[in-house]
Amino acid sequence: MLPRPFDIMQADSREQTLRLFVKVEGRGTALLKSLKPGTGVKITGPLGRPIENFSCSSIAFLVRGAGAAAVVHLAEAAGARGIAVYTILSASAASRIVCRKYLEPVSTEFLIATDDGSEGYEGLASDLLDELLRRKAIDRVYTCGSRRFARHVQRLDREGRIKGFVFLEGLMACGMGDCHGCAVPKNGQGDYFLVCRDGPHFPVAEVVL
Amino acid sequence: MIDTSVELAGVTLPNPVLPASGTYEVDEVHDGFFSSSELGAVINKTIFMNPRPGNPPPRIWETPCGMLNAIGIPSEGLERFLADQLPRLRSLGPPVIVSIAGNSIQDWRDLAAAIDRSGSADMIELDLSCPNLEEGFIWAADEAALRRVVTSVVKVTRLPVISKLSPNVRDISEMAVIAERAGTAAVSMVNSYQGMAIDIGTRKPILGNITGGLTGPAIRPLAIHGVFTTFKKITVPIIGMGGIATWQNAVEFLLAGATAVAVGTQNFVNPLTMKEVIEGIAGYVEEAGFSSVRDIIGLAQE
Numbered sequence: 001m002l003p004r005p006f007d008i009m010q011a012d013s014r015e016q017t018l019r020l021f022v023k024v025e026g027r028g029t030a031l032l033k034s035l036k037p038g039t040g041v042k043i044t045g046p047l048g049r050p051i052e053n054f055s056c057s058s059i060a061f062l063v064r065g066a067g068a069a070a071v072v073h074l075a076e077a078a079g080a081r082g083i084a085v086y087t088i089l090s091a092s093a094a095s096r097i098v099c100r101k102y103l104e105p106v107s108t109e110f111l112i113a114t115d116d117g118s119e120g121y122e123g124l125a126s127d128l129l130d131e132l133l134r135r136k137a138i139d140r141v142y143t144c145g146s147r148r149f150a151r152h153v154q155r156l157d158r159e160g161r162i163k164g165f166v167f168l169e170g171l172m173a174c175g176m177g178d179c180h181g182c183a184v185p186k187n188g189q190g191d192y193f194l195v196c197r198d199g200p201h202f203p204v205a206e207v208v209l
Numbered sequence: 210m211i212d213t214s215v216e217l218a219g220v221t222l223p224n225p226v227l228p229a230s231g232t233y234e235v236d237e238v239h240d241g242f243f244s245s246s247e248l249g250a251v252i253n254k255t256i257f258m259n260p261r262p263g264n265p266p267p268r269i270w271e272t273p274c275g276m277l278n279a280i281g282i283p284s285e286g287l288e289r290f291l292a293d294q295l296p297r298l299r300s301l302g303p304p305v306i307v308s309i310a311g312n313s314i315q316d317w318r319d320l321a322a323a324i325d326r327s328g329s330a331d332m333i334e335l336d337l338s339c340p341n342l343e344e345g346f347i348w349a350a351d352e353a354a355l356r357r358v359v360t361s362v363v364k365v366t367r368l369p370v371i372s373k374l375s376p377n378v379r380d381i382s383e384m385a386v387i388a389e390r391a392g393t394a395a396v397s398m399v400n401s402y403q404g405m406a407i408d409i410g411t412r413k414p415i416l417g418n419i420t421g422g423l424t425g426p427a428i429r430p431l432a433i434h435g436v437f438t439t440f441k442k443i444t445v446p447i448i449g450m451g452g453i454a455t456w457q458n459a460v461e462f463l464l465a466g467a468t469a470v471a472v473g474t475q476n477f478v479n480p481l482t483m484k485e486v487i488e489g490i491a492g493y494v495e496e497a498g499f500s501s502v503r504d505i506i507g508l509a510q511e
Contacts, residue, residue: 002271002478044480047238171269173276174477178234180254180280181269191262192283 002173004028005196007070008046009102018043021069021099047175048200056139059083060162061103062129062153064090067145068099070167070200074142079106086132087111090125090146094118109136126152138162142201147209154204164204170195184208211494212501213487215249215468217446218369218394220304220331222249222469225502226459226487229450229473230255230308230336230373231282233483235298243484249469251298252306253290255336258316260286264341265417270406275425275452276474277404279341279418282310287323295329304331306371310339317358318365325366333368335359335393338375338400340422349375349400352387359391369394371448376431377403382439389443397448397471398439399432425474426452433465440466440507454482456489463490463502464509 010019024033035041051074059078061071068089079085087107091097092115104110111128112120121128126149132138133156143153144167157164170182177197184193185208193199193207213224231254235245245251264281285294298305307330311317317335324330337349337358348354349372363370372388374381376399385396401422406415414420432451439447449467453459454475462470475482494502 002276042479171267173269173271173278173474174480176234176238176480177236178232179269179278179477180231180263180283181266181278183263183266183268183283185265192266 001028001031003042003044003175004032005047005169005172005175007073007167007200009069009072009099010076011073021066021072023066023098044175048196049198051201054078054083054140055081056083056163058086058108058136058138058140060086060088060129060132060138060141062088062090062125062141062143062149064125064145064149065092065096066098067143067167068097068103070144071142072099072102075103075106084108084136086136086138088113088125088128088132090114090149092116125149129153129156133161140165142167143204150204150209154209157204165201166204166207166209167201168195168199168207172196211491211499212503213491213494215502215506217250217304217448217469218332218371220250220369222304224249224487225463225467225469225490226483227252227303227306227448227469227471228476228483229471230306230334231280232473233476235301239480242480246302247487248301248303248483249487250304250306250331251301252308252334253294253298255282255284255308255310255339256287256290256320257282257284257310257312258287258320260284260289267415267417270415270421272404272406272423272425273427275423275427276477277406277416277421277423278401279416279421281341281418282336282339287320291323291327295327299329305329306332306334308334308336308373310336311358314357314361318361321362321368321370322365325368330368332371332394333362333366334371334373334397335362336373336400338373338377340375340377340401340403340420341418347375347377349373349384349388350378352384355384355387356391359388359393363392371395371397373397373400375400376428376435376451380438381435382442385439385443385447389445393445395446395448395468396439396443397450399428399435399451402428402431424452426454426458428452429458429461433461436462436467437465437509440510453486454478456486456493459486459490460493460505463505464507466507466510468506 429452
């Protein structure tokens with residue numbers, strides 16, 4: 001069986017622990033869920049291109065469903081540096097909202113949108129982002145978990161209103177640039193990035209979504 | 210201490226284990242697991258004359274005990290390869306095998322001649338068998354095409370030429386015979402088996418390229434059969450591959466008649482596989498009371 005890629009949600013160097021978010025979707029994640037506490041697992045990582053430079057005065061996160069897990073680490077790091085963090089969490093229903101307990105405490109403003117209106121704004125979370133941008137000066141927007149939102153952020157980036165970034169996923173076998181499975185089309189070049197090696201986060205201007 | 214070296218068409222490999230082309234990058238990340246200088250040989254992801262982007266995603270799909278891939282061999286092209294990657298491979302220490310593929314006989318010849326001229330390669334492997342190219346042609350699945358490529362290439366290089374054969378044929382051992390008669394110095398077998406998967410939700414093929422190549426432990430018995438039957442028919446050495454996940458699997462290939470073995474898909478699962486296989490083979494040979502890895506090649510034939 002091939003290994004599975006996961007975001008590192010939190011890393012505690014003092015406790016020597018990693019916290020991963022696992023959404024049970026298929027065979028691999030079902031097997032992970034069935035593990036008993038204390039069972040050893042083999043992890044290769046951290047892999048990919050680290051987010052080294054995110055200095056700015058304000059960051060907004062527009063994330064949907066399990067995509068929220070991808071930005072927890074960055075939101076916490078940004079908060080710790082005194083960057084204003086605005087978080088917009090989207091889900092189909094209130095019961096599907098995840099990572100709230102990690103994101104809410106580090107957020108200057110924390111907004112929720114659900115498709116069915118069971119919590120927060122009923123409708124598209126991208127509406128909340130547009131509304132936020134009218135009220136606040138936001139430098140960067142990071143998005144994950146929805147192609148639709150990623151395209152929305154791409155439009156805002158093109159209009160020069162914010163600098164946009166997207167966390168992408170892809171079917172991958174190795175996570176280290178060997179298998180070339182997780183290809184993402186490069187913008188305008190007829191070529192590809194690899195999610196595992198060049199990502200998982202990309203400036204929205206550089207990828208075809 | 211046993212002698213782990215093997216002889217492959219006049220080139221001495223310090224041990225019989227190498228990566229299958231296109232499954233293991235030599236870079237800093239990988240050197241964090243083990244040094245590529247410990248390998249029996251190093252090999253590049255197949256190089257074409259011109260840069261090519263590869264196939265549209267999805268490119269891979271997990272299957273029972275294996276995976277389908279339709280990567281389409283993204284390539285930086287010959288020029289960049291000669292300038293950047295080849296010198297890096299050369300600097301590592303183990304023999305360097307350069308994997309090439311052409312879209313025409315002229316391409317094959319030009320590539321082989323350029324690699325020869327570089328002076329940085331010990332052997333040339335002809336990737337005659339990728340099933341995922343948009344050109345849609347598997348050279349090694351056509352007797353005349355196979356013969357023509359090998360014959361043309363051996364004329365323009367003094368380096369030993371390895372023909373990587375396709376299992377997508379009636380009898381791979383017959384193709385090996387053709388390659389040998391055409392002048393190949395060794396054969397690699399097997400490349401991936403053509404396969405595909407369909408999404409029952411969208412009712413469409415899963416892979417962006419529609420079809421792909423099946424690799425991994427699922428194909429191992431088929432590959433062992435290919436090596437075993439081919440060994441009887443040719444005198445040039447065989448590099449055996451197809452689903453090697455452990456040193457035991459590698460020993461199986463050596464016993465079937467392979468002189469060297471290549472690890473592919475399992476590199477994705479465990480980047481330490483090749484190191485474990487190198488050590489495991491040596492341990493097996495010593496335990497069995499032989500003095501050299503060469504002593505066990507083809508033993509299952511007797």
